[in-house]
Amino acid sequence: MTHDKPLGGTENLVTLDGDSIRKATSGMDLAQRIEGRLAYATDQRHISGLLYGAILRSSFAHALITRVDVSRALEMPGVHSVIKAEDVPGLNRFGIVIRDQPVFCDERVRYEGDSIAAVAADTPEQARAALDVIKVDYQPLPVVSDAALAEQQTALHGPHEEHGGSNLLARETLERGDIDDAFSRCAVVVEHHYQTPRQMHAFMETEGGVAIPDDKGGVLFRVGCQSGHRDAEQLADILGVDHEQVTVESTATGGAFGGKDELTVQPAAGLLALKTGRPVMIHLDRFESCRTGMKRHPVSVKMTTGCDADGRLLAHKVEAMLDTGAYASLGPAVLENYLDHATAPLYKIEAYRVSGRLVYTNNGVCGAFRGFGGNQATFAVESQLDALASKLDMKPTTFRRINLRSPGDAGSRNQTVRWTAPPANVLAAAVASPLWSLHGAETGRWLTGTGMAMGAQGNGLGDGLPDSGGGRISLSPAGRICVEFGFTDYGQNIVESITRSVCNEVGCLESDVEVVLGSSRGPDSGPTSASRSSVLVHGVLASVLPGWMDVVRGHAARLSGMAEEGLRLGPGGVFCNGQQVLSYRELAEDGNLEGMAANASQDFPVAPDSEHPVGRYLQLQIATVARVAVDRLTGRVRVTDLHHVTAAGRVIYPPGYLGQIEGAAVMGQGMALTEDMATRDGRYLADNLDQYLIPTFHDAPIQRVDVLDDTPEDDPFPIRGVGELGIEAVAPAITAAIEMATGVRVRRLPVDPGDLLVAMAAQEKTP
């Protein structure tokens, strides 16, 4: 098979290589992280009077609880307090979308990570020893372990509960055109089942942090999280205190990826802190994190897709089943995003019916995870396109080129869309990848192959969800330009991006800027999720900075006696004709800091049409080319190279952009090849990182990221968030490459080496 020649239109393509990274890297806080000087949420052991908490988890995946006896635990050495459901003064429930998860279960446990009681003691060992003597009587219930059967089985949530009475938590259908008519006109139709795994976030810092009580009945939380304001609201309701009595302060967080979006240890730590009047730290170990923590929704889907004899897509039908586990968390929003991506946003399809069901089971809890359902859908959609191309004996790249949308087209749901480059140009750059030159080669025991896939992703929370964010800018008493946002920093280079944006607008030095993040007392920027922070940061700064600079120049004019018109802000202070008139410090020392502060808030940009879905207005694209080597003896797959072409607006901070794409891609590789928290009868089969294998340095491929920036000069949203884009197209690119190497198309992830070998052997026997 030969491949297309470059299709042109790639002059705005820039490779983010080592040189561009070294030039741009800001040493800002890297050294303190390398030297171990930065304290993470679970490093805060210097707090005076600190107690350690531990949480009792369920012994069953599904059972009624008839008795919880904590009397012996209270007598154990070092124990200060033992609490259970009846000790929750406020609402014994939490959840971002639907509050259906108990802080402590009182009647029923629904997964093996459910909490029943918690202990605070002088040492972690004493706390854990006390858990061992809490007596719980259970009456086991039938375990709902298969999503496909869940709707016919015992309902996990009773009829009196919101969304209870049935294990069907949500269902939704997106439709366009007359699908029956469209299928009747297809020359080729392919139908396949796809399965994606229950991936674990596996952030290196497991869930944890400290709750510190004040002397007025309130609590300060310093816990790894993704949304200080939203957490503070839920925690106040649980603790039964006024909202202003709860403060959530952001700390350095050792990774999140969506897995810290929901409350984790905060409720138990806060309740114990109030009960004992002492600060309480809870830090889950990896075993407990695996057992209790959030996972990616496993999806089982049947897709039927057809096109005419020229390869034009006509009809597309999707029936998906998502297992959300015991509680809703963000499941309904994940379903919605899955379905959006299952409509194949990059391609024109005459008619589709895309439907999905979200069910409760006793298999852990699933929620937010980088990609948010989108990458699961893209895996299946892109595989369908390859299957149709193969039936027509057409190159997969040609097939895509025929069907890609043009920038002027409406989106897949008829909404207005802002692309930052024509999709055909992204494809053309991927077709020109050097990785194609060695396709289908054989080297001893290794079979090598190259494959590609594309993906689109919208920024923002999506349809119908309140989505706004605010920020504040001021001059600090020390004379630094202080920028505050409510976002949290868990390694996504947000501090560097904000600093770079301020420097670009103001013309100041990096050292002039101080970024303050993530306090629930500061501006509410909404959650740090959905690739939304960069867009909001840019929007807020663009709206607030010009006015703020005018105010500062006004102050400088009064102080210096010079005309305001001649003054401008620059490195270190205010300038006139290239000469510094006042430093920022001198301006600050004059006082009137309140007069030099400004707030701004903005709604997340949505499509300006009222009849259509409002989300997915700001669209990003990626094409990923993968080269793999398959071991003929073991069936193991090695990804040797990944080449990404991204069209995601302007690059503000190159190391951050590159790191997000590369990091997400390797996470997607893990999902494709090794990662699955498999369950049996509602129990996880793996409990630590020696069984659940995430990619190591030696598994990671050589990667190249080319940025295609055709963003129009006058685009009001030139900055887009790239935190999730890199994971979008990796898995289908890898399975396409495996197909080129072996002839076998894998539709169930992670790729099972044994199954792959069997399929390869079966194929050799077939003439």
Add this chain to the structure above:
Amino acid sequence: MSDHYQVPETPAQESLSFELNGETVTRTAASAETLLDILRESGEITSARAGCRVGRCGACQVLLDGRAVPSCLVMAWQLPGHHVETVEGLGKDPDFLSVRDALASESALQCGYCTPGFAVSLVAGLRQHRQGSPVDLAESVAGNLCRCTGYGGLRRAIDQLSASCCPDEADGRGPSLSEEPL
């Protein structure tokens, strides 16, 4: 769970001395307590972090007599007479400074939680090289996991370190099947 559950007796605590970052320290610990817990309990060492407690992730990596080991697998009874180093004590060590500068200039970290562990492994690799052993620096981080970066920055940092310290022995890339690398 049985009603007759017996609470295990607290294991005997013993006093033990070892060298930590160049100074002799004395700690009280049970003989099976891990070095990781001993280090963190004092509150002075936070760079060694519990990522898995089974020796897989390398977030608790320290130098024990100059060799990189996961401190969650070293027990108290093994410590007397030995020297433990963490990044808190390596601030003036020339190998650590090269590692730090390479990691920072290549932006080889994101959340940074795993980074001190990677730094310790790389320092051990550089020291091994100075003692005359052939070394593949990429091999020295086989026991460390990072979930954020995708390892691209780390690869560049290791290439930079390999080029400056051991150009003849390794290219730092590990084996690649790519005849035409990207």
